[in-house]
Amino acid sequence: MAKQKISAAPSVRRLPSYLHIIRQVEREGSEYISGTIIAQELNLEPIQVRKDLSITGIIGKPKKGYPVHALITAIEHFLGWDDIQDAVLVGVGNLGTALMGYQEFQFHGLNLVAAFDMDPRKIGSTVHGVPVLPIESMDIQVKNLGVKLAILTVPSPHAQETADILIKSGVDAIWNFTNVKLKVPDRVLVQKEDLSSGYAMLCVMMQARKLENKNA
Amino acid sequence: MAKQKISAAPSVRRLPSYLHIIRQVEREGSEYISGTIIAQELNLEPIQVRKDLSITGIIGKPKKGYPVHALITAIEHFLGWDDIQDAVLVGVGNLGTALMGYQEFQFHGLNLVAAFDMDPRKIGSTVHGVPVLPIESMDIQVKNLGVKLAILTVPSPHAQETADILIKSGVDAIWNFTNVKLKVPDRVLVQKEDLSSGYAMLCVMMQARKLENKNA
Structure with a gap:
């Protein structure tokens, strides 16, 4: 499935x-x-x-x-946007912070309950109203909160190990912003975002226009 | 076209x-x-x-x-990724900074020559090797550099006015990360990114699984 x-x-x-x-x-x-x-x-x-x-x-x-x-x-x-969907975000870098401030999410029922990072300067702070917790506590927190959805914005080399911990802790859906194709059990859903897809669209339009101008 | x-x-x-x-x-x-x-x-x-x-x-x-x-x-x-495509980025916030550090771009021929922001703390700095210049100089710089492609990561309320200046300065393709549907002349290409699209995909998969579990 x-x-x-x-x-x-x-x-x-x-x-x-x-x-x-x-x-x-x-x-x-x-x-x-x-x-x-x-x-x-x-x-x-x-x-x-x-x-x-x-x-x-x-x-x-x-x-x-x-x-x-x-x-x-x-x-x-x-x-399913008429239901509240709790989620955690892992990796409070620039992209993670940008996503935490993305105001559209509230209209999509997406409720960020916590974020995790390894940087001591970030831990204990609140970003756009969401508490940043130490990554070491992620497994216990995710279990306790009963969260099933995670947004993954860690650096790509940490993607798989982070996903493994999340899945062990009960997460069964991952919105993956890293460029790693995660290996997950069949029951776990993954949506991989690829910024290059949108850029490819723009490039094809530019190529078509170039050709058109040449033929004009 | x-x-x-x-x-x-x-x-x-x-x-x-x-x-x-x-x-x-x-x-x-x-x-x-x-x-x-x-x-x-x-x-x-x-x-x-x-x-x-x-x-x-x-x-x-x-x-x-x-x-x-x-x-x-x-x-x-x-x-068209076998050609170098010069571009500028406008709005060095979290998303802009994340994009400037996106290493895949180098494989796509995308060459960021400058970024623009209005924050004096950012102006004059270099982010991932790209100089951050004052937004007031954007029109002249874009003209002088002959740049045709812009990545738009400004706050949405500034999206249209920024696009207008870019277009007047010679830009004819915009990769739009704001949630504003830009009004542009016919000759200008716009690719609008919508993070909600990927989330919608994940949600539909979660909905399908919920239904399947209920029927199982």
Whole structure:
């Protein structure tokens, strides 16, 4: 199971940006939003938007579009963002600190209960409201807190050993920001972030433009 | 053109992780790599890997697979990573600093020539070898350096005004890490990073597992 492929991956990846737009429309007091409006905002095809949203189980009404409140509820429920999800973060470096200050997380039900680091200057401090604890206490703390989700922002050479300890302590889902492909038991879910993916997208657009300018 | 949709987006997004694996195999001295091996490493279907790699124009040989050196060259050329691409980074906060220290960039032809910030404590310093210059000098410096690509890691409220100055100074491609949907002229390319996308993927996997455990 843990190794399953999410077939609708590109659709899932777009849901947060849909949610962002729909919440804005809700704040402006609209009751309905059309797939076409969402598509325009995000530079997508309307059919793509409708297809993506259909994975949450919601269907728009002809001419009116989607009821805003029900659409938000459907997306949040599909993603599990209507529940609070406790998590710990390991590695309070620049990236870790940036993530701890990422305000969108509160809208995603993500609740950072503690962070861990080995630097004595950081231990005992509070970063964006989250206490930084010594990494030696990580196994006991994670067990005691019953936390199942960990965000991994340690230097890559420490990635596997840190993951091993987390998993032994009860963690069964890891959001991995290191560039190490972690070896984990089947039951443990890993989402690996790769900054190079976004850069590759930008580069392909630049290459296409270069070619176009040459042919123009 | 700038608003074009990259139809092969998921394939493009996977290319950097392919490159990572293929480079490792090259270091180990292998001459060929099969699509099946790459697929196993990344938990993908072999047919998907072959389809993805075909966008670079390379075709594998039956039984032998892909010639490693030619495959690396093909992917790098497709992404333009065989050229040096000068860039500036704006906003030397935690995320900006983390990106400046991201060692993979050197393999992607990305050459950070300068960073800009408004904090006097940062100006004049060097972060991971990159000089931090005052944001007031950004327009002149970008023009003088002839830089076309900018990485935007300023606080979101400053995103649009910073982008406007960059574009006026000659930048025509922006890697946007803020959560602002930038308004830019058609000729300017923007790649927006959204950390929530990866988290959404992890959440959908967790939701699927929860459902599976309930039904088991």
